[in-house]
Amino acid sequence: MSCIALSNFKSKKPKYELEQDKILQWLALAHTFAEAKTNKITLFSEKFHAFRQEIQEKFLHVGCSSEHINKRGFSLPDYLHNNWHEMEVFCLHESSQGENIQKRSKLFEKIADEAFDFFYPTSSNPPDGMIHVSCTGYVAPSSAQKKASSHKWLNATHITHAYHMGCYASIPAIRIASGYVYSPLSKEKNRIDIIHTEVSSIHTNPLIHATDELVAQSLFSDGFIKYSVSNIPPTHKPYLQVLSLHESLIENSSKYMSWNLTPWGFKISLGKEIPVLISKNIHLFLSELSKSVNKKTSDLLENAIFAIHPGGPKIIAQIQKQLNLQDSQLTASRAILKKRGNMSSATLPHIWQEILDSSDYPDQTLIVSLAFGPGLSICGAVLKKEC
Structure with missing residues (x-):
């Protein structure tokens, strides 16, 4: 029997982890030092403390609180102290960015x-x-190329790079892998590994105090995960069977999200309209996704659980309201946001791993997966747990 199966999930925790409240305090202090350096504000003066209080209040107002995120993981030790001269990235004594x-x-x-x-x-x-x-x-040669070379997999392993798509990239990556395992041009390609390496923490800029930047800085964390795509059912269970994939763009929405390179790093832009635009278009998208598996939308809404990329708690809440979902259908999505934060493209695979590892989700559980990114793009999949 042929199918598209996801299995062999293996995740790696970032080297460092910190409570959300402490991260927000660190960010507020970093913003204050960056502002002081740029505008020549005397350190620890009245003006310095006033700005720190202002930026702390702004983080509390627009940022994601510890109610929704308990801890986030980072690959740099910078976030654990404020000795700027010892930082790997945030050397604010030299550069405010x-x-x-x-x-x-x-x-x-x-x-x-x-x-x-x-x-x-x-x-x-x-x-x-x-x-x-x-x-x-992105660097060339990539980590994938270097690993295949060092292991002497010179002819055995083909390398593909799926870069700069954003938080929804796991869905297109599965589509690419599915093409490989079924293409007549790819002889005997039965196992394609997808590897996510997301290091959002290196792209913080403490000199940008705009609301969308503060929102992003309060959400994103680092994430690393690997899993396999195959065209035959794995001998070991559980695994996820891919029943359908679907992608769509929201009309007239391209200006509301961007992710671009700058001299200091990658800069995000997030419009406040994003949750509303997604919620307005989610019914039509889910209708198309349902058709692709020959089911009524109501069947999925009533019988499936939902793995929703937690771009933030508002995204999950808006979709839950629009689709009239129960809290129990969103448990895994909220659990990963709470434990790990938003790990960009690695987040949805972490939710899938959570579902596979939990006995709360029995054999034949249907999983509707949804993720979002620049475009604005909505990407989705219908999966089934096989135990």
Whole structure:
């Protein structure tokens, strides 16, 4: 029997972890030091403390609180102290924006290499292909290419890069992998590994005090995960069977989200209209997704659980309200946001892993997966848990 199956999930926690309240305090202090350096404000003066109080209140007002995120993970020790002269990126005693994009890219390369070392130790069997997914760093040769080369998988493993798509990238990556395992041009390609390396923490800029930047800085964390796509049912269970994939763009929405390179790093832009635009279009999208698996929308709404990329708690809440979902249908989505924060493209695979590992979700559980990103893009999948 042929199918598209997701299995062999393996995640790697970032090296450092910190409570959300402490992260927000660190960010407020970093913003204050950046502002002081740029505008020549005397350190710890009345004006310095007034700005710090103002930015702290702004983070509390627009940022994601510890009610929704307990901890976030980071690959840099910078967030654990405020000795700016000892920072790897946020050397605010020298530059109010921190290091430039060249330095941040070198750090990404090192961190991504470490993730591939973790996922593919010396004894590893070669996959038929690797798809490296990231929107937070790109170097050539990539970590995937270097790993295949060092393991002498020179002809055994084909490498593909799925870069700069944003938080929804796991869905297109599965589509690419599915094409490989069924293409007549890819002889005997039965196992394609998808590897996500997201290092959002290196792209913070403490000199940008705009609301959308503060929202992003209060949400994003680092995430690393690997899983396999195959065209035959795995011998070991549980695994996820892919029943359908669907992608769509929201009309006249391209200006509301961007993710672009700057001299200091990657800069995000988030319009306040995003949750409303998604909620207005989610019914039509779900209708098309339902048709692709020959089901009524009501069947999925009543019988499936929902793995929703938590771009933020408002996204989950808006979709829950629009679709009239029960809290129990969103447990895994909220759990990953609470434990890990928004890990960009690595988030949805972490939710899938949570569902696979939990006995709360029995055999044949249907999973509607939804993720969003620049475009504005809505991407979705219908999966089924096989135990």
